[in-house]
Amino acid sequence: MSLAVVRESAGRRCHDVLAPLHSCVYFAPEHQNEIAALGLERGPMTYYAGRAAPLGMVDAGAVTATFYNFNHEHVRRYIPAAWTVTTPESVLAARLRGADRTLRRLLGEETLTSPEMAEAAELALRAAQGCRREARPLYSANADLPVPEAPHLALWHAATLLREHRGDGHLAALAIAGLSGIEALVLHNATGKAPTSALFMRTRGWSALQWTTARDRLRERGLLDEAGDLTGSGAALRGEVEALTDRLDAAPYDHLGPDATARLTELAGRFTTALRAAGAFPAAHFGKG
Template identity: 45%
Template sequence: MTEVTPALAREAWRLAEPLHAMIYFVPESRERFDALGIGATAGYFASRGGALGPSGPGPVVATFYNFNPELVAGALPAAWRTTTPAAALAARLDAADAALTRGLGDAVESPEVAEAAELARLATESATAYAAGRPLFAAHAALDWPDRPHLVLWHAVTVLREFRGDGHVAALLVAGLTGLQSMVLHTASGQVNGEFLRASRGWSREQWAEQAAVLRERGLLDGEELSDRGRELRARIEDDTDRLALPAYEVLGAERCGRLAELVRPLSRTLVKAGFLAAAAPQRK
């Protein structure tokens, strides 16, 4: 079995990511969180953070990493006076079911989705051997698996995303970057919608500007653009993140990892073309 490279594992993650990420933008999520009486923002923290149990803001601030603590504190633990972690998680899964069915149509019942689900689940279950130091992944990995293939795929991609995310947080810590600083640097790369990141994470323009100034003092920004040092640091962080994410995919070997990427590519492309992730698209300059 040919070994999986970090680049191949990253490609499998990148091509599958829209299948998970769409849950943060689709109306199905807002509708179900509204039905719980908690609204979209609280629903996000309650459903993703619900894997940690009925906690206050502390564990969510720590593990999500880049949100303004005041935004999180406005949602938790208040949401637990209205709903429960189990209900929030169930609402998110139900939203994923409805959104994927709407976006992919008959493809949710296809052999390709079933095959992708099998491969992604294998990677996810293998990753549990590397759960140490990955609290958000470990919490999600302990959740029950859904039954239907398209939901197995969604759940697996979601848990694998948390596996990679925990490793990314570790890489940011080693690099000496706060969550807000990491977003400022990411925005300077031109790859993301900075205004969306800032507003959705609850940071003011003043707070953003303050941290941009700190990064300039560190020589990581040149004006609003990445400096050479900034590009080098971002490249190192991404390399570290890829390396830390690799163990989840090694069980597949290169051939099956490539097959997973091949299977999810058209599914994710369909969702992106349908505007399921439009809010997070990079701004045109």
């Protein structure tokens, strides 16, 4: 295995334990409650507004383009309507309050005020300094936001930056692979390690017919078998997409360096393990089907 592959794999491992520190808020009532308190509908509207707020008062087209795997007609039901109720600035403040409340409940005060939390925040912020803005709209928009003072919120902010940086690159890799947004979801779901098809359809606005049609297209390409499982070609394509994503996401971990990346992986891994143990990611939402 080449040194480049080892380096890129280390970045992926670090990202895999950092990203849940950001995404746990989407399964938590605190995030939705804080944004809904601004007058927005619970459900998709609070999600779209919360994640898109760093972009400013954008229309549905920008959200669909940067989120990739959401049904544009579904997005249009909530954006830009959300901006007639409140402002992106108010949503940004609300989502930070939601993150604070979520992490306090799931991790506890002792963990939040620990030296390890402060160390992880410093390392993650240092990694984020190596991120690149070019062709990364969600990362770049979040990078313009101030860094919170509290270490656990600084870590959440840094995890957000690193998640969106990798995500922006991942979307480029999906486009190169010729996968539409819904096809990417169906292929991911076929691994059995992703959210369920029911959750994907409900949160992304796809119908059962659209899901089935996308699955049929993937079968025609030889990426899924008749049972809807990954074929060898499907697994290979997913591997190519992840390898390209790794290469596009190498910069922050190269900037941090191998030893510090390993330390950040260790620390973030502890926090993510604690999040999972606290029920941050309900098992009913994950698995094939």
